[in-house]
Amino acid sequence: MKAEIITIGDEILIGQTLNTNAAFIGSKLTDLQIDVSFSCVVHDNESDIKNEFKKAYEHNDIIVVTGGLGPTHDDVTRKCVVEFFKTELIQSEEVLSDIKRFFEVRGRQLTKTNEGQALIPKIAAPIRNSRGTAPGFWIEKNKRIFIVMPGVPYEMKGMMENFVLPNLEERIGERQIFKRTINLLTTGIPESILYDRLGNLEQLLGGASLAFLPSQFGVKMRITTQSDTDQSALNKLEDIEQKIRSLVGKFIFGKNDDLLEGIIAKLLTDRNLKLSVAESCTGGLIANRLTNISGSSKFFERGVVAYSNAAKVEILKVNEDTIANNGAVSLEVAMQMAEGIKSISGSDLGLATTGIMGPTGATPTKPVGLVYIGICDDKICTAKEFRFGEDRLLNKDRASQAALEMLRRNLLGISYDD
C-alpha cells in the first residue's frame, strides 16, 4: 500500500509553521506498514491543489490531505474535492448536529458561516470532529482511499485516532508484506567510522535497509526489514540487530525514542545510586537534561555551575595552584571538580566538565572546542580530553552528551576508548 500526504497552506510553505501534521500522519501510516511514498506542501490555490490531487491519485492507494477546511474565504480544499470528484455538496444532518452541539456546549451563537460547514461532498462519508467545527471527508473510489482533514493539529489528531486509523487498519486486512523497524542510537563514534566498522553491509543486511542519521548527539542507525510474515520480519531484524551489536555494541546507548539522560536515570535509579555534577563549560545543561526526567530527585542530588574560578575553589575545593599551573581548562581541574562535587554532596558519583565553548576564550594552546570531562566513583577518578567544533550551542550539546556517555560506560564497565 502506497500513500501520499498533501498539506495545504501558505504558512507552511513560507516557513512560519513547522509541518508537524505530515510528521504525525507519516509516522502513523508507517506504523500500519503503509509506504509513505511522497509528501508535499501546496499553496492555498485551487489549480495547484487539484493538480496535486490528480498526480497523487495516479500513483497511490491512499491520499491524506490536511488543511484549507476552515470557514473563511481562503479555505478552498472542499471546493477542490467537489470539483476533482465531479460531485456536489449535500448537507450532513449528523455533522450539522455536531456543529450545533459544539456551539451549545460553549454557550456561543451559531453563525451562518459555521452552519455551512455541515455541507459535505455527496460522495464522501463525513469524519466527525469532536474538537472543532470542520468535518473531514473519507472517500473511497476506484480502489483508492482519499482522506481530507482540517489543518489544526489537535483536531486532525482526534480524527486520525478515532476514525482514520481504525478504518485504514480494517481496509488493509490481510497484509502481503510485513515491515519491522528499529533505531539503534550510538554516540561517541563518527558516521564514517561506524560505517567502516560494520564491514560488508550487503552481507550484514541481506536485503534489509540501513540508514545513518547523524546529529550532535550521535549517529542513529535505522534498520528496516520486510518479509511475508510479521514474525519473519521481526526475526530478521533481531538477527541484524544482534550482528550490529556484536560489531559496535559499546557505542549503542539505546534504541528508538530513548534519551541518553533517560538511560542514565534508569541505571542510577535501579542501582539506588546518587549523582552530582559540577559544570563549567556545559553551564547547567547536564543538570537540566537529567532533571528533565520525571523522578530525577531519586538519583540527582545537586549540581554546581562553577563558571568562575572562585566557584571552583570555594564550592568544589579545586586547588588554586592546579588552576594556576594548568589553567581552568585542563585534565587536572576536570578531575578535581568531579572529586569535589562527589565529596561535598556525599554522592556515589561525581561528573564534571570544563572547556572552551567559543566563539571567544581560545588561547594559542587551547582552541575553541577543547573540553575535559572528569568522572569519579567510589573506586576511581579519571578524566578525558575531547575536541569538538566551532559552534557554541552544538559544543554544549556535544560536551553534555560525551559526559553522560562517559557516565553510562562507567556504570556498565565499558572502556572509554574507541
Added chain:
Amino acid sequence: MKAEIITIGDEILIGQTLNTNAAFIGSKLTDLQIDVSFSCVVHDNESDIKNEFKKAYEHNDIIVVTGGLGPTHDDVTRKCVVEFFKTELIQSEEVLSDIKRFFEVRGRQLTKTNEGQALIPKIAAPIRNSRGTAPGFWIEKNKRIFIVMPGVPYEMKGMMENFVLPNLEERIGERQIFKRTINLLTTGIPESILYDRLGNLEQLLGGASLAFLPSQFGVKMRITTQSDTDQSALNKLEDIEQKIRSLVGKFIFGKNDDLLEGIIAKLLTDRNLKLSVAESCTGGLIANRLTNISGSSKFFERGVVAYSNAAKVEILKVNEDTIANNGAVSLEVAMQMAEGIKSISGSDLGLATTGIMGPTGATPTKPVGLVYIGICDDKICTAKEFRFGEDRLLNKDRASQAALEMLRRNLLGISYDD
C-alpha cells in the same frame, strides 16, 4: 521568481524527523520575495528523486534540494544530480583541502569514504561547508538555479547564509513591492489580555497585518506592512510599533530573534553586574540558558542546582526550620535561596526557583505547576508565586522564562505586577 524546495530522506517521510530545513529555507526565500510554490519530501530512491528534479525544473526558476549527501551507501543525491544533468564527477581541490583541514583540526584520521566527498558534478560550483565534510552544489543552466545542500540543519544553514542567500539576492535584481516585518516579543501576559489591551485593531493597523503567536515563552506579535517603496513600508511599521509599545510596552522584552537571556546578558554586561542563580525546580535550565550566550562569563558568576534539601541547607544556607515549617516549595525558601546564592558568590544579584514540575510531587495544598521565584539585589529581597500547567518540560520553560523576566523588570525598574 518561483521556487520549489525538495527534501530528500525517508526519516522525514516516516515522521521521525520534523522538516525544519524546508521551514528555514521557505522563510529565507520568502524574505527575498521569492514565491515558494511547492515543497516536497522524496524517498531516498534514485528514480523518485530524478522524477521530482524533472518536474521541479519544468515549473520553477529556483530549485533547492537538501539531504542525501552524506558519505554512506544510502546517500544517492549526488548520483542523481550527475545523471539528471548528464554530467560527470570531478575532484574539487578546494573541497578536498576543506575536508582535509576539517579532519586535521579534529585530530581525526581521514578515511577514503570522506575523501570521496571531494568529487562534485563537473557542471556545478561547489558550496563550501565550513561545518561538515559534504560540499553543496550550485548549478546554473537554462536560466534556472539548482541548489543542493546536505540535510544536516547546521551545515545547511551555514551554506545558506554564507553562499546561497547572498548569491540569490544578487541574481534577483529590482523589486516591485516592498514588505517589512517585525516580531515584538512579550512574556508574562496571556494572548487574550494582550489582544484586549491593543483595543481597535483596524484603527491601530490601518491595513497592515498582525498575527499573535503564543508559546510557553510568551506571545510573539508579528506585524507586516507593505508599500511601493521600502522607506514607506518601514515608516508604516515604525508607526505601528510605536503605538503598540505605548499600549503594552512593559511586556515587550525584545524583537525578532532576541532571546530573553540575551537581553539579560546585555543589561548585566553593560552595567558590569554579576549574577548567580540557585535552582531547584528549573534544574539548571536558567544557568544553561544564560551560558548559551557568548561572553556569559562576564556576568554569570555561578549557579547551584539545589535539588536536595541538603544542598539548599549546606551550600545556600537556607534555614532548616524554614524548610520544616513552610516546605521546600514556598515563598520563604525561594527568598532564602536567592539571598544565599547572592551572599556566597558575592554577586550583585541572586535569582532562585523552587516548585513542583510534575507529573509527581504534588501535595493536597501544593499542586503541580506551583512555583516560587525569589530575587535579591543590593537593596531588596522579594519572591513571587506562579501557577503553571501540567507538563513537566513546559513548566521548566515557563518557570525559567518567568524568573528571567522578573530579573529583567528588576534591572529596568518595572513593577512585577500586571
